[in-house]
Amino acid sequence: MGLFRNRGVSDDERDRIPPGQHLVRDFPVLHASGIPYRSAPPDWDFRITGLVETPLRWTMQELRAQPVTSVTCDIHCVTSWSKLDTRWEGVAVAPLLRELGIHELATHVVAHAEEGYTANMPLQALLADDVLLAYRFDGRELEPEHGGPLRLLLPSLYFWKSPKWLRGLELLDHDQPGFWERLGYNNDADPWKEERYAF
Ligand SMILES: Nc1nc2c(c(=O)[nH]1)N[C@H]1C(S)=C(S)[C@@H](COP(=O)(O)O)O[C@H]1N2
Numbered sequence: 001m002g003l004f005r006n007r008g009v010s011d012d013e014r015d016r017i018p019p020g021q022h023l024v025r026d027f028p029v030l031h032a033s034g035i036p037y038r039s040a041p042p043d044w045d046f047r048i049t050g051l052v053e054t055p056l057r058w059t060m061q062e063l064r065a066q067p068v069t070s071v072t073c074d075i076h077c078v079t080s081w082s083k084l085d086t087r088w089e090g091v092a093v094a095p096l097l098r099e100l101g102i103h104e105l106a107t108h109v110v111a112h113a114e115e116g117y118t119a120n121m122p123l124q125a126l127l128a129d130d131v132l133l134a135y136r137f138d139g140r141e142l143e144p145e146h147g148g149p150l151r152l153l154l155p156s157l158y159f160w161k162s163p164k165w166l167r168g169l170e171l172l173d174h175d176q177p178g179f180w181e182r183l184g185y186n187n188d189a190d191p192w193k194e195e196r197y198a199f
């Protein structure tokens with residue numbers, strides 16, 4: 001089935017599709033709850049809390065005043081679609097966290113989104129060069145369907161660990177399973193190891 005679904009895919013593309021995945025050219029929309037809003041409400045903010053020397057709280061204006069980083073990457077949803085060469089713009093996470101001062105005890109992060117959606121990850125995964133607080137996709141403002149006004153982009157792990165409608169990052173000295181991880185998804189979520197589900 002995988003091979004059949006990947007017919008018409010070039011060799012270069014094939015090498016970039018993890019096991020059990022198939023290539024899509026469109027951009028599927030997937031989320032557990034509803035879309036919380038079409039644009040950021042007036043009291044919207046973005047916070048970095050927990051084990052940082054200087055906690056952060058930005059308004060939308062402050063977020064958009066930061067230097068812009070562009071990332072082109074492949075993304076992989078656990079339901080088996082992969083999309084290649086997706087183009088994003090936003091604020092690079094690693095330099096931001098380093099500027100705030102990462103406490104030496106910090107090992108894990110919980111990303112907090114609207115309506116209680118969370119995802120956990122090792123701090124190390126979040127410090128990769130291609131991790132963004134993303135607000136533009138494919139040269140345009142990120143659409144509400146895809147998490148606008150702000151989502152996390154963490155392309156090295158299955159895409160459920162890239163929360164849409166992101167509101168904060170919390171640095172912890174322990175791991176704390178997120179929304180899907182508590183419901184039986186694999187805690188580590190490496191698409192190349194097919195770490196899909198816990199059982
Ligand atoms: N807030 C929130 N973020 C979320 C989800 C969700 O249900 N709520 N679903 C995740 C899953 S499983 C995937 S595959 C991607 C899908 O992103 P897309 O709709 O932009 O393709 O968002 C992730 N981020």
Ligand SMILES: [Mo]
Binds near residue numbers: 030078079159160
């Ligand atoms: Mo997903």
